[in-house]
Amino acid sequence: MNQTLRAPSLDRPLIDACYLQALTLLRRNATPAGILAASRTESARARNYDTIFGRDAAICALGMAASKEPDLISCARAGLLTLGRRQAANGQIANFVRPDSGEVDFWYTGCIDATLWWLIALHSFDERVPGSDLGAQLAPQIEGSLRWLACQEHPAWGLLQQNEASDWADIMPRSGFVLYTNALWFRVKELYGLAGAGQTRQSAGELFYPFAETLPTSQRMRRMTDNIREGMPPSPFFLSFVNFTSWGLEADLLANTLALLTGLADPSHGERIVSAVIEGGAHRPYPLRVVGTPIEPGDPHWRPYMLRHEQNLPWQYHNGGSWPFAGAFWILALDRLGKREEAWEELEVLALANQVNDWEFNEWFHGTSGAPMGMAGQSWNAAMFLLAYHTLTDRTPRMT
Numbered sequence: 001m002n003q004t005l006r007a008p009s010l011d012r013p014l015i016d017a018c019y020l021q022a023l024t025l026l027r028r029n030a031t032p033a034g035i036l037a038a039s040r041t042e043s044a045r046a047r048n049y050d051t052i053f054g055r056d057a058a059i060c061a062l063g064m065a066a067s068k069e070p071d072l073i074s075c076a077r078a079g080l081l082t083l084g085r086r087q088a089a090n091g092q093i094a095n096f097v098r099p100d101s102g103e104v105d106f107w108y109t110g111c112i113d114a115t116l117w118w119l120i121a122l123h124s125f126d127e128r129v130p131g132s133d134l135g136a137q138l139a140p141q142i143e144g145s146l147r148w149l150a151c152q153e154h155p156a157w158g159l160l161q162q163n164e165a166s167d168w169a170d171i172m173p174r175s176g177f178v179l180y181t182n183a184l185w186f187r188v189k190e191l192y193g194l195a196g197a198g199q200t201r202q203s204a205g206e207l208f209y210p211f212a213e214t215l216p217t218s219q220r221m222r223r224m225t226d227n228i229r230e231g232m233p234p235s236p237f238f239l240s241f242v243n244f245t246s247w248g249l250e251a252d253l254l255a256n257t258l259a260l261l262t263g264l265a266d267p268s269h270g271e272r273i274v275s276a277v278i279e280g281g282a283h284r285p286y287p288l289r290v291v292g293t294p295i296e297p298g299d300p301h302w303r304p305y306m307l308r309h310e311q312n313l314p315w316q317y318h319n320g321g322s323w324p325f326a327g328a329f330w331i332l333a334l335d336r337l338g339k340r341e342e343a344w345e346e347l348e349v350l351a352l353a354n355q356v357n358d359w360e361f362n363e364w365f366h367g368t369s370g371a372p373m374g375m376a377g378q379s380w381n382a383a384m385f386l387l388a389y390h391t392l393t394d395r396t397p398r399m400t
Contacts, residue, residue, distance in 0.1 A: 011348050018351035019389055021359045022382035026064065026072055029379045033099035034079020035060045038363070039377025048105070049375050051096040052079055054114030055168055056380050058121035059325065063383030065128045066390040073129055080125060080134060083118055084141040091141075091148030093118045107170060109163040112152065115145050116184035123191045146192065149185065156218065158199035159207065160185045164303070169252075169290075169318040171308050173301045176243030179208050180255035187262040204264050208238040236276040237292065238265070248301070250319075251292030253282055254326045260333045270337055277330075285370030286353035287327030287346050294320035294367070315367035317374070322365040324353045328384030332391055340392065347388055354381055 029036045037056045038049035057079035064076035086097045086104050094104045095111035119142065126132045135142065152160045159182050164175040174180075182204050189197035206216040210225035211234040228239070228247050237256050240248030256277075260270040282289040294314035295301050306312035312319045327350045334343040354361050356372050361381045363374025 010344055011351075014351050014355070015348055015389070018354050018359075018385060021354065021361075022385045023067070023069065023072070025359075025361055025377060025382040026060070026075070026379060026386075029377065030071070030075040031099055032078060033082045033097070035064070035075055035379050035383075037096070037379055038375045041377070044375055044377070047375065048096055048098075051098045051103075051105075052082055053096045054083055054093045054111060055117045057083060058114070058117035059380050060383035061121040062124055063328075063385070063387035063390075065125050066394070067386045076121075076125065077129075077132070077134065080118065080122055081138070083114075084122075084138040087141050087144060088148075091115070091144030091146075093145060107166065109166040111166060111170075112149075112160065112162050112181055113167040113184060115149060116181065116188055119145055119188050120184065120191065142192075146188075146194065149188070153185075154203075157203040157207070157221065158196045159203050165305065171303075171306055171312050172318045173295070173303050173306075174241035174248055174252070176241055176246075177207055178241045178255075179204070179238050179248075179252055180240075180258060182208075183255060183258040183262045183264050186264055190263075201264060204238075204259075207242050208259075208264075209269070210239070211235065236269075236272040238273075240291075246301070249293065250295055250301075252290065253277060253288055253292055254290045254323070254329065257288065257326070257329050257333045261329065261336060267337065270333070274333065274337060274339070283327075283330065283346065283349075284322075285368070286322045286324060286365055287350055288330040289315075289320055289322045289367045290318060290326050291320045311374075315369075317364060320367040321373065322353070322367050322370070323363070324350055324361070324365075325378070325380040325384045327353065328388040331388040335391055343388075343392055347385075347392065350385060350388070354385060 029039055034052040034057050036050055037053040038044045040050045044050045061076035061080055064072040082097055083093050086094055093115040095107040095114055096105050122134050126135050154161060159177045161176060162178055162181060164173050165171055167181055186197060186200045189200055207221055210228045216222045216225055224242060237251040238259055240250055240252035240255060256273050259265045260273055277283055280292055282292055296314055311317040314320055331343045331346050356362060360376045361378050362372040362376055363378045365372055
């Protein structure tokens with residue numbers, strides 16, 4: 001396996017072709033109510049991918065706004081409005097909305113990140129699109145979402161708490177305090193000027209990276225981190241989750257990438273994370289494998305529900321599959337650290353992933369064989385490619 005980021009040359013025609021194909025896919029998946037998660041097929045219908053997914057549409061809005069294409073900007077705006085108008089009474093944003101019937105779904109155990117991504121996307125959209133006033137239009141809904149999130153927060157530590165299988169990794173056993181969710185929560189707090197952002201960052205550093213020399217100030221948190229320090233060797237990665245007496249060992253690489261992008265990780269820690277990803281070959285076969293070490297059957301963290309649809313076996317789906325949308329965040333992280341040449345080279349590899357099966361934009365790939373898997377025609381693959389491309393060319397758009 002090639003574990004270097006260096007490539008002998010850059011295939012700019014491939015990158016440009018991928019950009020055009022991404023625009024085409026997004027236009028095919030656009031509806032008056034917003035962007036669908038994937039292209040309409042019988043398989044997509046059976047798995048609800050022909051709907052407006054909360055997190056997917058919000059993430060797509062980041063790239064669609066960066067594209068400067070009026071029709072894509074309009075579609076992104078429509079999706080954010082649809083999600084806001086279909087918000088639950090308690091302030092939560094839906095897992096998905098079916099535009100033709102109005103069906104609204106909130107998953108089995110909740111979908112906490114849909115609300116976080118929606119808030120991030122709204123702020124980003126208004127910042128990037130001249131004259132946009134979504135924040136003003138949706139002010140009551142924004143207030144409701146922020147209030148709902150605050151009710152999920154530990155009052156002393158400033159960290160969100162959640163159930164298992166209740167974010168994008170919806171058949172993974174992360175629960176309690178989850179890195180991915182709290183990286184987004186920290187960013188939301190900063191964007192909306194909420195109190196306690198500093199506490200959230202401090203608590204996240206102390207809890208998810210218990211290997212630092214500085215011990216937690218909270219006695220209860222110190223007891224939790226003492227157990228971790230006694231139970232595992234130091235790692236360059238933040239832990240994927242921490243609960244009362246358990247913690248994640250699999251290394252959530254998407255969450256670690258987001259920790260770098262949102263500022264939970266300082267630049268020196270970000271460098272260590274990037275080096276460890278490369279040393280472990282997790283940027284191949286395509287960027288980015290979303291865990292470093294899959295959870296195996298028989299592991300204490302293995303759950304029977306991980307066999308749902310026979311997807312979450314080791315090196316598959318959320319348990320070690322390579323996800324192109326996550327690869328785009330990886331490219332943003334490389335750029336954030338000033339690794340522009342490497343970021344361009346990874347963009348080329350990401351274009352190769354999207355090109356598989358004549359530009360099928362597959363949802364994910366097997367983490368070792370590189371076999372294309374999951375649903376084809378993924379909107380967030382296309383939109384995040386646009387965001388990564390414009391981040392490297394325009395020097396203005398970033399994650400938020």
